Amino acid sequence: MKYLLGIDLGTSSVKTCLIDYTGTECFSDSEVYSINTPARNWAEQDPEEWWRATKKTIQHCLQKVGRYEVEITGIGFSGQMHGLVILDKDKQVIRPAIIWCDQRSQQQIHSIHNKIHKEEVGRQTLNALSPGFLLPSLMWIKEHEPFNYEKIDKVVLPKDYIRYRITGEIGTDSTDACGTLIFNIERREWAEDLIKKLGINRNLFPLCREPYEIAGYVTRIAANETGLKLATPVVYGGGDQPMQAVGNGILSSGTISCTIGTGGQLFSPVNQPVHDRLYRTNTFCHVKNWYILGANLSAGLSLKWLMENILYIADFTKLNKETSKIPSGSEKLLFLPYLNGDRTPHMDANAKGMFFGLQLKHNRYHMLRAVMEGVAFSLRDSLEIFNELQIPVEQVIASGGFIQSDLWMQIVADVFQKSICTTLTKEHACKGAAIMAAVGTKVFNSMEEAVSEMVKKSDRLVEPNEKNGYVYNEQYELFKSLYIQNRELFMI
Missing domain, CATH: 3.30.420.40 (ATPase, nucleotide binding domain)
Incomplete structure (x- = not known):
């Protein structure tokens, strides 16, 4: 074969x-x-x-x-x-x-x-x-x-x-x-x-x-x-x-990918090499056009850090049910996911991670949910810039390790107030790499033909909860102010 x-x-x-x-x-x-x-x-x-x-x-x-x-x-x-x-x-x-x-x-x-x-x-x-x-x-x-x-x-x-x-x-x-x-x-x-x-x-x-x-x-x-x-x-x-975008079938503008792995990225193809004049995002070369990328350096890494170094937990799936019981907004607990500096939107190597709003009522599940919400807020920073640049967002495709968590997928949908879908691809970057090989060796006549044959959408669709969206809009404003209010302290 x-x-x-x-x-x-x-x-x-x-x-x-x-x-x-x-x-x-x-x-x-x-x-x-x-x-x-x-x-x-x-x-x-x-x-x-x-x-x-x-x-x-x-x-x-x-x-x-x-x-x-x-x-x-x-x-x-x-x-x-x-x-x-x-x-x-x-x-x-x-x-x-x-x-x-x-x-x-x-x-x-x-x-x-x-x-x-x-x-x-x-x-x-x-x-x-x-x-x-x-x-x-x-x-x-x-x-x-x-x-x-x-x-x-x-x-x-x-x-x-x-x-x-x-x-x-x-x-x-x-x-x-x-x-x-x-x-x-x-x-x-x-x-x-x-x-x-x-x-x-x-x-x-x-x-x-x-x-x-x-x-x-x-x-x-x-x-x-x-x-x-x-x-x-x-x-x-x-x-x-x-490559992960191609593995998800994303070649042209209108569809963006949201990836949470070690880092977190929001990716949108563009037909012209447009860029953010404040350089809060990156503009790079896509396969046949260009793309805008917003990036968080410590997305999944933040959850891994919390689990391994603070809570001493090896498997998050065992805690997913209890974490899901925590209300949206983690009862006013916020997390800045800047454990290794920040790229979008602050481009600040000195930015630090922090929990804000800790009270006696908070427990490990609040912290876990707050980390996931903090990562989602950080990626919303990129989405806001996409909106400023008038980049169309007709569809959001999720990829990376976070798609294994229904909770995290729902949090992102609620923070973005966008429907999120997935493809049947499991190893998105590997498939994108394989598609390059398929086109290069003439298995298919074009990139579009290769993607059409090799990438299939799943039936999974996560719809945003409007009520949760109101909570997150309020939390997001506080999230943004946390960095601004602490920027000078991060320099110490």
Whole structure:
């Protein structure tokens, strides 16, 4: 039987999925890894650990179906965005990757703005500089680890390194390169002028193509290590946000995706590269157009933090029923989900998390619900900006781990006052990656045809509760004022 292989290199795990041409997710496997924090505000991962985990998941998928009974006709990728992997002339990893949630490079952003006015940076990248993105991380290495900087032959993004280990070819794609902040979003090419003004060697940046184009073929070494067939075609793949959107069938404006995983994102395709003039959101490259993205850095991560470090609970599903009994608004208990700074709308690396309004009547279930509500409020910040930009919101499709919780889905619907639906896809980013492979290898004639055949809507529809909406409107105003009133304190 013929399959496509979608590989999603996430922040906490890598997932590999065998998907047939109808879009059925036949076999999947995942392997977890951790984020290393060797210093305050640092977040790093070992690319070799990514590769070891990826090999395991590929091998396990092939074992499930039988290595000699499966024909994989194409391989695609999805990956955590913004991270920096530096390679030497022998294509060896020089140091651990600096990933998207790293906050160390604030000073480097100031230094970049001393050379290039922030308006000029914004004109080309359509975004504000933020810690954790490839460019500020690269400049941090240049300043603090010059001995490593001098060794650099190529800089790549996380999933590009895994694709290199499979194909032996270095390259990236527009949907991931756009998140480096050294990329001209409108032209879909490296920002040559910015590179020159910053004194960076242009040759550090690899070839950039579109996510559905063929990047290379499985090498003999990779075939021996993974069990994949020699010379299987491999496409470039893309960043996790556009890939999960494609996996949900989201290609054009009108439909937005709401994702809550480790982070939280609100995603809307746009037909022109429009952007927020205050740079509270990001404008990046989608597969054939562009998209606006609002992001929270600690969405599902906030719930995980509460469960593991405060309540010592391993399984939220056991508490879901009791938490559902807590009234909307958590009886005036609010949570700011800024455990690792904030991106949208504040773009503030110093923002902190906090509970506000704690009283003797509150218990663990109030705290759990308040965290879920706080994340929903943070994502509503993005929705409000979409409304300001007159981006149509005709349909909201949910994805990520939070769709496993009926309670959290209802909270988001009530906070947004929008109906929320889902697709039958389980591994959205893996399916998006597989669709790239399907288009690149001519299984389908177009992206639209591939999505039509491989993505199916579910019958699940969560309708907003208008009464709860009134409660949340009041709470949302207080939520917004909490950051404003505490902004200076967060600097301490």
